[in-house]
Amino acid sequence: MIDTDELVKRNAGFASDGSFAHLKLMPRGSLTIIGCVDPRVDPSDVLGLKLGEAAVIRNVGGRVTPATLRTLGMLSEVVRSRTGGPGPADYHYAVLQHTDCGITDLAAFPELLADYFDVPASGLDAKAVTDPVAAVRVDVEILKRDLRAGVFVSGLVYDVATGLIDVVVPPARVEA
Structure with a gap:
């Protein structure tokens, strides 16, 4: 078990070099990743991101749910309050899902998934819960x-067996 004493020790190592001290609230890479909570799929590690390069939202399956959209709306308001505008025009939102995802096990619990996606159970097929490639396309x-016009959206699938990502939906600008 990793207890709080161990976490404090690890944090002291992190804090010792001070590399976090000059980071800004806004990610310097103009990137938000929506990814899964699976510990094998930490977006920062999988995509080689450094601290402060991207905002990362993680949930079960790395899915775009009503809660995800509410979170993105709240983050947009934070950006507006900090910058006085909508943020960079070249902002990029990337959906990152993966193979062997635990959300596929939840297909046996349609009521739970229907609640998660805020859809009737009869609408779950459209969410492609058992197919990460199709699910990325749905979420993109x-x-x-x-999202506001002008930003970019893309979709990626990480293969947990090979460690590689596949670009399922290349970055495309959101049209008005």
Whole structure:
């Protein structure tokens, strides 16, 4: 077990070099990743991101859910309050899902998934819960409908067996 004493020790090592001291609230890479909570798929490690390069939202399956959209809306307001505008025009939102995801086990619990996605159980097929490639496409389309025009959206699938990502949906600008 990793207890709090161990966490404090690890944190002291992190804090000792002070590399975090000049980081800004806004990610310097103009990037938000939506990814899964699976510990094998930490977006920072998988994508080689450094602290402060991207904002990362993690949930079960790395899915774009109503809660994810609310979180993105709140983050947009933080950006507005900090910058006085909508943020960089070249902002990039990337959906990162993966193979062998535990969300596929939840297909046996349609009521739970229906609640998660805020859809009737009869609408779950459209969410492609058992197919990460199709699920990425579904979620990218949701983002394209919900995000402001001009930003970029892409979709990636990480293969937990090879460690490689596949670009399922290349970055595309959201149209007005």
